[in-house]
Amino acid sequence: MSGAQPAGRTHDPGSGSAHLGTDVLRAYATRPLPGEVRGPAEAHLDRCAGCRARLSPLLADEAELTSLWERVDRATDEPTRSLLERCALRLGVPEDAARLCAAMPALRWSWWGGAALLLMLSVAAARLSESTSAPLLFFALVPALSAVGVVAVTGQRFDPAYVWLAVSPLGGFRVVLLRATAVQVLSLVLSAAGAAGLPLAFPYTLGWLVPSLMLTAVCLALSSRMDALPAITLTLTAWAVWLVAAYNSALPAATRILLPGTQLAMAAVALLALGALVVLRDGFDRQGRRAAAHEGPTTGTRGLA
Structure with a gap:
């Protein structure tokens, strides 16, 4: 064997x-x-x-x-790419910018679903109601939602990725501007779709555009010098006061904000806010550095724990 x-x-x-x-x-x-x-x-x-x-x-x-x-x-x-990021890449947006825009709380489907639902309800109320002031709800909501969406990507309180401002090669102001533009574009598209259903003549259905740009510019300018929460609170409070002062039941949608003179005044405010934003743009860089300094010790403590 x-x-x-x-x-x-x-x-x-x-x-x-x-x-x-x-x-x-x-x-x-x-x-x-x-x-x-x-x-x-x-x-x-x-x-x-x-x-x-x-x-x-x-x-x-x-x-x-x-x-x-x-x-x-x-x-x-390779990280999983969201639908928004894939669309941005197909449009020629650089990969780093596309990912930076997609990773925002204000660009989640839940946010846009809620905003779309509110606008649909306001349009339905305007069409079903016999009151001439019914469309006013739409013109009040659209600028407010636009400002809230933008402030959600410019403040540490709402955006967990706000610390990226300190480490991004684009710089704090350019990152904020890029992300705010992405939110504003989507907001304008959603608002335009809702405005098409309003029971108003064509020129009046665009009355939300200038107020949206105005509130966004004002909110960004305030955010460069204060936290996002007080910035949006002051902006929306001023907007509510403006709506009350502009109320007139004899006008279309019962408001003066659709009149050419009021639209020009709001456009002037928007331009002034944009100018202030450019002058105060260094505030976003300082906020990003403070956020990074605060996040560093916190992360280290967690790691030791």
Whole structure:
């Protein structure tokens, strides 16, 4: 019995050693082997170049294996892209800017779903109500929602990624401007879709545009020097006072904000706010640095805990 060859092995007369049989090599290449067979087989392959050479053709095609590993690398290394980020990339937006815009609380579907629902209800109320003041709700909501959406991406209180302002190569002001523009564009599209259903003549259905830009500019200018919450609170309070002062039941939508003179006044306020925003833009960089300084010790403490 001592001269018998082990199962699955063949004798190599030239070297005097037993090599792995073809059936064992094929099984090793295609399926897991039992432990009592796999251990000796791997030990033999480790020291036998001939068996390794015979095993290579039985393994998966090298090009196919390389392609498989590339797909695995892409699946594990590349972050999952949201629908908004994919759309931005297709429009030619740089990858870093697209990801920076997509990672915003104010661009989540829940936010836009809620905003769309409010606008739909206001349009429905305007169409179903016999009151001439019914469309006023739409003209009051659209600028307010636009300002709230923008402030949600410019303040540390609402945006957990606000610390990016300190580390982004774009700089704090440019990041805020980029993200605010993305929110404003989507808000304008949503508002335009809702305005098409208002029971008003065409020029009046665009009466929300200038107030939206005005509130956004004012809120951004205030955010450069104070926290987002007081900034949006002051902006919306002033907007509510403006709406009360402009109320007139004899006018379309029962408000003076649709009149050309009022629209020009609001446009002037928007331009002044934009000028102040440019002058005070360094405030966003300082806020980003303070947020990063505050986040650093907090993170370190958590790590030690």
